[in-house]
Amino acid sequence: MKQIQGSFIKGYVRIVVTGIRPEMFFQECTDRGVTVWNIKREGRKTCSGNVKLPDIPKIRTIRREQNYKITFEQRRGYPFLFSRFFRRKEFVFSFIMSILLILFMSNIIWKVEITGELPKEIEEKIEAQLNAYGIHAGAWIFTIDPPAKIQQKLTDDIPELLWVGVRQKGTTYQLEGVEKIVVQEDKVEGPRNLVATKKGIIKRMYVSKGVPQVEINDYVEPGKILVSGTLNEVTENEDDDKKEKRKEIVVPAEGEIIASTWYEIDVTIPLKQNYELLTGQQEKKYYIGIKDFKFPIWGFGSPDYQDVHRDSTTSAIKFLKWNLPIDIIETTLSEKQIQKFERSKEEAVQAGIKQAKEELQLQLGPDAKITSEKVLHESIENGKVKLYLYLTVEENIAKAQPISQGD
């Protein structure tokens, strides 16, 4: 029975043969490799049997060679079901429309959810901001920026937000925000000393509480006590007995110790430099991408820019929860200029010093003041100027250290 398996999928037909000795027609069929089944004698001159749909052309040739009349009766199997289905235009049309509708719905934002412990006004602010970006219920998913970018923009635009997590989950946008809370800086409570954090020479001292242990122009090493929080009040009038029992009074030392510190820094500055600059001219193009193939749908022709910077974002079209292999690709072509820059050795040295100062300032914070700089060594190697710089800085080197009072 293996021979007639799968006949329903490929389709089969019941044929009725009329002629003298109709069974011989089926004999001829089997001789030529056509499988026939359920053969029945209908009458004196007729016989019927099932044949597969792909065998029909063979049957036609056999009929042409012999004197039989053939009529097709029942048509069974999927091919016939399909053709019956496709014959109904409105049915096919509505089927395609419903798929298109699902496709359309799957690519729309249905909901924007804001979670997290946020006050009402910030939530409203976020919503307004999202509206400004074009994110609201009913927006096309592939017209909006990727979540990482929105996350960046939101934290930039709403200063009250410390962090915001943006996640796209199918057709909903989930936002989770954390509010920025200004936390009072932790102060070292209780008695404490001020100690040096860096080696340097003391330039100025402003002590508001505590006993200074160093003087101006003293050299200090890290860890040295600058201002002591222990006050030893020794009064001359007191008795010797009392002197021994005198109380140590400890206070939280407070003050600012400005010292001159020094740094040695290496910088390398190229004499020649190339850099790219966007002119601001740009054009947008849209493509439909299937695997590696891109089909343009908007923005034809190429702009006459000399140098072009390309920036593409790809977003997949969704069908229910699956990403289809079809993408919408948005490419931004921006005009750029390549600038060449050459400078003399003196200019390079100046640029190097400036760069070193900026770097150091960034490292030390805005309170530090760079007082002098000196080039200790300079050399030119491979078109680059190498500098070895010596910078002196005036900064606060004091750090609070609690006094451990034992028991």
Add this chain to the structure above:
Amino acid sequence: MKNLQQRLRPWLVKYLALPSDVVMELPRITIIGQLHVYIENHKGLAVFTDKELRLKTTKGYIQIKGSSFVLKMMLPEEILLEGKIAEVKFISG
């Protein structure tokens, strides 16, 4: 030569116990009750009505009689007959 082969075949069947239907090109008929007849190694259809099936073989015909016959399957050398079988007869031609 052919003569020798024909004389050799019964000998092969008898002494080497080779299956006789293969060696001697004889039809193999399997009958399941009155319901089915399965015939292999036939040489073609001669007559088929709902009361009679006649098949060619190397040495004549096989005649099967009964009622409400349907050929369930027909392949070049196999036939499966369904119906109410009454008799199976060998007719030497």
